Amino acid sequence: MPELKGWKEVPIGGIIDKPATAKEYKTGTWRVIRPVHQIENCIHCMMCWLYCPDQAIVIEIVDGKPKMKGYNYDYCKGCGLCANVCPKTNDKLPVDKRAIIMKPETEFQE
Amino acid sequence: MPEVKNRQAVTGAQAVANAMRQINPDVVAAYPITPQTPIVEYFAQYVADGLADTEMIPVESEHSAMSAVVGAAASGARAMTATAANGLALMHEIVYIAASLRLPIVMPVANRALSGPINIHCDHSDAMAERDSGWIQLWAENAQEAYDFTLMAIKIGEHEDVRLPVMVNLDGFIISHGVEVVDFIDDEAAKKFVGKPIVKYPLLDLNNPVTYGPLDLYDYYFEHKRQQIEAMKHVKHVFKQVAKEFEKISGRKYDIIEKYKTDDAEYIMIALGSTAGTIKYTVDLLREEGHKVGLVKPWVFRPFPKEELQEILNGRKAVIVLDRAASFGAEAPLYEAVKSALYEAAVRPQIGSYVYGLGGRDIKVEDIRKAFEDAFEGNLIADEERYLGLRE
Numbered sequence: 487m488p489e490l491k492g493w494k495e496v497p498i499g500g501i502i503d504k505p506a507t508a509k510e511y512k513t514g515t516w517r518v519i520r521p522v523h524q525i526e527n528c529i530h531c532m533m534c535w536l537y538c539p540d541q542a543i544v545i546e547i548v549d550g551k552p553k554m555k556g557y558n559y560d561y562c563k564g565c566g567l568c569a570n571v572c573p574k575t576n577d578k579l580p581v582d583k584r585a586i587i588m589k590p591e592t593e594f595q596e
Numbered sequence: 597m598p599e600v601k602n603r604q605a606v607t608g609a610q611a612v613a614n615a616m617r618q619i620n621p622d623v624v625a626a627y628p629i630t631p632q633t634p635i636v637e638y639f640a641q642y643v644a645d646g647l648a649d650t651e652m653i654p655v656e657s658e659h660s661a662m663s664a665v666v667g668a669a670a671s672g673a674r675a676m677t678a679t680a681a682n683g684l685a686l687m688h689e690i691v692y693i694a695a696s697l698r699l700p701i702v703m704p705v706a707n708r709a710l711s712g713p714i715n716i717h718c719d720h721s722d723a724m725a726e727r728d729s730g731w732i733q734l735w736a737e738n739a740q741e742a743y744d745f746t747l748m749a750i751k752i753g754e755h756e757d758v759r760l761p762v763m764v765n766l767d768g769f770i771i772s773h774g775v776e777v778v779d780f781i782d783d784e785a786a787k788k789f790v791g792k793p794i795v796k797y798p799l800l801d802l803n804n805p806v807t808y809g810p811l812d813l814y815d816y817y818f819e820h821k822r823q824q825i826e827a828m829k830h831v832k833h834v835f836k837q838v839a840k841e842f843e844k845i846s847g848r849k850y851d852i853i854e855k856y857k858t859d860d861a862e863y864i865m866i867a868l869g870s871t872a873g874t875i876k877y878t879v880d881l882l883r884e885e886g887h888k889v890g891l892v893k894p895w896v897f898r899p900f901p902k903e904e905l906q907e908i909l910n911g912r913k914a915v916i917v918l919d920r921a922a923s924f925g926a927e928a929p930l931y932e933a934v935k936s937a938l939y940e941a942a943v944r945p946q947i948g949s950y951v952y953g954l955g956g957r958d959i960k961v962e963d964i965r966k967a968f969e970d971a972f973e974g975n976l977i978a979d980e981e982r983y984l985g986l987r988e
Contacts, residue, residue, distance in 0.1 A: 493819035498759060498827075499698035500820050501797050502807035 513540055517564035519588045523556045527574050528585040530554050534568035543568065564591065602780040608739035608771035611778045612678070612704045612764070613638030615746035617648045618786035619702075622673035622793070625653035625664035629683035630716045631768035632706040636678055658683035662690035669699035670808045672798025674750070676701065680768055681708035681722045688726070694761045695730025695824065697808055698796075700753030701761040703731075704746055707869065707920075708768035709955040717956020718768040720868060720920040723897075724929045730824050732762040732831055733898040735868045737854075739776040741895075742766040744848060747781070747790060751838045754794040757830035765897075767870040769956065785845045828899045835896060852901045854893040857883065858908060861890030863971045864945075866905075866934055867918040868894060871952070871959050875918075878964040889968055897930075902937045909934075911943040914971040918964075918984070920953045928981060935978065948976030952984035959985060 497503045530553050535543040542562035544555040566588050569575045574585035581587055606614070609632075616624070616639045624643075626636040643652045651668075655661045661677045668675035679687060684705060694701050709719035723733060734749060736742035742764060749762035766772055781789070797806045812820060832852055839850040856876050858864060865875050872893040882889045892908060894901050909915050915938070919928030926932065931949040938944055950967050953959045963984040970976055 490815060491819070493822040493826075496816060496819055496823075497797070498820070498823050499696060499797075499808075500810060500812040500816065501697070502810055503797065503804070505805045505807075 512560045513563040514542075514558075514560045517559070517562060518591050519564045519566060520559070520591050520594060521557060521562065521564065521566065521568050521586050522589055523554065524582075524585055524587060525554075525556075527583055528554050529574060531573060533571045533573065534586065537567050537571045538562075539565065539567065564588075601782055603777060604780065605775050605777050606739065607634065607773050607775050608736075608742050608766050609634035609706070609773065610638050611739040611743035611780075612746050612766065613642065614780060615743045615786070616676060617642040618781075618783055619674070619676070619747065619750055619790050620648045620787070621650050621676045623651045623653065623665065623668035623675040624677060625655050625661045625668070625675070626677045626679070627655050627658050627661045627683060629658065629680050631708055631718075631772045632678045632680040632683065632704070634772065635704055635706065658686040659690060662687040662694065665701050666690055666694050666697065666699060669694070669701050670697060670798075671800045672793070672795040674793040675699075676703065678704040678706070680706040681710050681716075684722045684726060685710055688729075691726055691729045691731065693809070696820070698759040698824075698827070699761060700750075700759055702746065702749040702753060702764065703761065704742065704764045704766060706768040706772040707765050715955040716768070718770050718870075718920070719954050719956065720765075720929075721922070721954075723763060723765050724921040724923075726763070727898055727929065730760065730828070731898065732758075732760055732828075733896070734762060734764050735893075735895060735897055736764065736766045736771060737870055737872045737893060739766075739771055739774070739778050740848070742771055743778055743780070744842065744846065744850070745895075747786060748835075748838050748842055748850070750790045751841070752831065752834050755830075755834045755838075756794070758827050758834050759796060760824070760827050760831070765869065770870045779846070781846055789842065789845055831896070831899050832901075850895055852894070852896045853904050853908070854891075854895055855908065856891040856893070858890035858892060860888055862888040862913040863916065863968060864890050864892055864909060864912050864914075865916045865918060865964070865968065866892045866894070866930065867920075868897060868930060869920065871918060871920065874959060874961060875964055878961050878968070881961065882965070882968060887968070887972065894930075900933050900937070902933075905934060905937045906941055909938060909945055910941040912945040914946040914948070914974075914976055916948050916950060916967050916971050916976070918967070919949065919951050922951050922954065931981075946971070946974065946976045947978050949981045950984050951981060957985050
């Protein structure tokens with residue numbers, strides 16, 4: 487979250503007076519489960535990228551093709567949609583064969 | 597005093613529509629509802645005749661009317677509508693949004709009773725239901741004031757320190773349909789007075805993109821409400837400033853409250869709207885009989901003229917408040933506010949509450965005299981609501 491301003495500082499009427507301010511709104515603070523990318527199992531099909539509601543999937547173009555590079559955890563709110571649509575992630579696959587695994591956020595807390 | 601060039605006998609609706617023609621707003625979206633209908637009819641005629649180049653949007657409901665006007669105002673247009681009673685109630689949701697988005701929309705309201713049972717006549721329950729919506733409320737006593745306030749409302753609402761919508765209340769039928777003599781300001785002077793729209797954050801300014809109506813949760817909603825509270829605090833000085841400017845072109849003087857024969861008055865009656873005229877007449881009769889009586893009429897009801905009332909009512913013998921609306925399970929709205937204002941008066945007068953005229957019930961000189969007589973006899977009870985013109 488950006489630092490909160492007082493009532494004298496913000497534009498009237500809740501008006502947002504410049505574009506792309508949603509970037510400042512870090513939905514990652516909401517996350518309770520975290521998707522973890524296991525790149526060795528990923529076929530880079532881009533389903534996760536297509537479905538992610540927060541544009542939190544990090545992509546790199548390599549030789550003209552998109553490659554899934556992991557997550558921007560500032561914006562990933564842990565909805566799990568990516569794991570749900572991932573063709574390399576399902577209940578039948580053992581955990582070490584999945585491309586995306588969901589882990590409790592508590593495991594990452596220091 | 598400027599020379600009167602254009603004096604006509606018109607209905608209040610015609611007077612208001614003529615003000616709208618002179619304002620020549622960019623957009624008017626409206627749905628007809630009795631007794632507001634003739635305002636929009638006259639105005640639509642002006643547009644059809646090419647006397648106003650307003651984009652007139654006939655919509656399918658008042659909810660849409662207010663929505664269209666909010667959209668237009670957000671885009672940077674000067675936008676107006678008019679309504680009454682159930683139409684205003686149907687707008688309710690968007691009435692709040694107009695104020696919250698800080699859009700200086702001007703809306704004449706031909707005050708009428710809210711259903712049910714169905715009633716089309718004058719009553720203040722429609723406007724009172726919106727008193728906490730964040731709109732400025734001006735109250736007219738007659739067609740002249742309704743015309744004048746419609747012009748003034750534009751400048752008050754659009755002022756940099758205010759940026760709030762304004763409701764111009766005129767009693768349904770009594771003012772909207774009654775014919776009176778009205779002094780119109782000539783077109784050029786009126787146009788010059790209202791000036792060009794003062795636009796803030798227009799949606800159509802593509803070089804400076806803005807977002808209207810985003811999600812505003814617990815992190816900023818409170819701050820935005822505080823800004824609205826502040827804007828309301830600025831209304832009084834802006835009103836006075838606009839009134840002064842208006843006086844120069846019209847010769848007519850307005851203030852937050854009107855005081856009628858109050859200088860030495862021991863007994864003061866307070867009422868909104870057209871009944872103030874009947875009270876003035878009754879005050880004159882009672883004065884002839886030697887009673888020291890007077891009237892205070894709030895021209896501005898929101899923001900509430902608390903300090904002005906405290907100042908004028910302090911030390912009087914009695915204050916009689918007349919309400920044309922009831923508040924079920926509580927005190928009548930004007931009375932409640934006046935009583936609250938008097939809490940800190942150094943010398944608190946006796947005070948009494950009278951509800952009258954619901955659903956268009958006639959209010960007569962005898963009724964007003966009866967309320968005054970109760971006061972003369974010391975027979976006012978602060979916690980008792982009484983009724984004028986009601987059959988027991």
